[in-house]
Amino acid sequence: MVLPLVIFCLKYQRIIIQKNRLFLYKTYVSKLRTKLDKKKSMSFSNSLIEDYWKEEKFVFNLNHSGKKELCKSCKVDFIDGNKEICLKCENHINIGSILPKLKYIEITDSSEAHIKILSNYGVKLHKDVPGESENFIYNINDSKIYPKLSNKFKFIANNVPMDNHKTISFDELGKKSIGTDKLAYLKADVDNLGSIFSLGFNKDVEGKMINKNNISRTTTLSRMLDIFFTGRISEIIKKKYENCYVVYSGGDDLFIIGPWSEIIDFSIYMEEEFRSFVGNNANITISAGISMANVSTPVSKVADYVEGELEESKGRIVKGEEYGKNHVTIFNRTMKWQDFKKAIDDGKKLTKWIKEGLMTHGDLWRLKEYDELFQDFYINGNVQGLKYKPFLAYHIGKKKKSNKDVREVVNWQESLFDMANPSLINLGVAMEYAVMASKGR
Ligand SMILES: [Zn+2]
Structure with missing residues (x-):
């Protein structure tokens, strides 16, 4: 009798602890969110509320700085001596040159860190295998663990074209x-x-x-x-x-x-x-x-x-x-992903037809006119925009007459009479794509 009671009490106690933990977790997450929102909306609170107004925090007197020129790269900090860029920018260039070839990162003390995290700690970047160390070392983009070298691995998207x-x-x-x-x-x-x-x-x-x-x-x-x-x-x-x-x-x-x-x-x-x-x-x-x-x-x-x-x-x-x-x-247009894919497919089709001589750049500019007219109707409700239909019909007829059109192109053009067709709704995107893709350098 005693044992089941003990088990019941232990189980019940565990449930209470878990429930309390969950309650505490939710409460703290909610408190943190409120604090973060408050902080975000008070960008200069440190200078304006806590320290009150101090002019030197906002106005920099160039004559008293002892330095001459602004950094040519960031245009924020001053340069020392004959250099063209500031120390911060120099450090960024150094980090930027290591990042694409990064193999390991090491959590180390701040004196040898490339990037400082806290006053005493930072991250050291390695392109090559680091020497043995008791520091925490991550492999980058390599999930193998090398017991003597690294303790963990980390993925980083550091691709640059080489x-x-x-x-x-x-x-x-x-x-x-x-x-x-x-x-x-x-x-x-x-x-x-x-x-x-x-x-x-x-x-x-x-x-x-x-x-x-x-x-x-x-x-x-x-x-x-x-x-x-x-x-x-x-x-x-x-x-x-x-x-x-x-x-x-x-x-x-x-x-x-x-x-x-x-x-x-x-x-x-x-x-x-x-x-x-x-x-x-x-x-x-x-x-x-x-x-x-x-x-x-x-x-x-x-x-x-x-x-x-x-x-x-x-x-x-x-x-x-x-x-x-x-x-x-x-191209100044917002659309669903599937409509975007359709518009790009259309753009690729138009580019192919231009390369094959089935369409001209003049035809593309005509499509731009139809797009502008239709958008005026579609977005602003201006019925004048529906004029795109007779213009399109005239254009298709003219091409047919001169025997310069082929079935595939005509079918696609005729599909633009359907006002629910995504190819018509995002015609401007397909047309911009084709203009860029078929243009010489
Ligand atoms: Zn700079």
């Missing part, structure tokens, strides 16, 4: 695209991540929603997403899209630059892979922004612009949908 062990310049990278030599910048991240973590573990138990969120579930989901953005993305680029330059990829987002045509193909493949990675769960989706740029445009400028494109993908509710997100924005 030629003969040298990083390819943006000028050369642009030339690797088809048609016009431009670059594309791609920014993407997982939609509704906060809600996925706070509500995603809810379980329907006999009609009642039970929150099953706990530390292990949260960290597992977080780690799995990180594995996709570090390990999987790195593998995809290594095998299929080796001209893509990873600025960063990890956690739940990525920022990649590459030849414009390759970035478009990569983005489509990346979304398909992500969908399959999350088991086609319709609640876990990804949104992206893609911006085209000349090879000489400063990265920071396009980076800001593409951030705006990503926000557009998240915020815009496309006609016929109830919610935003799960979108891609490119």
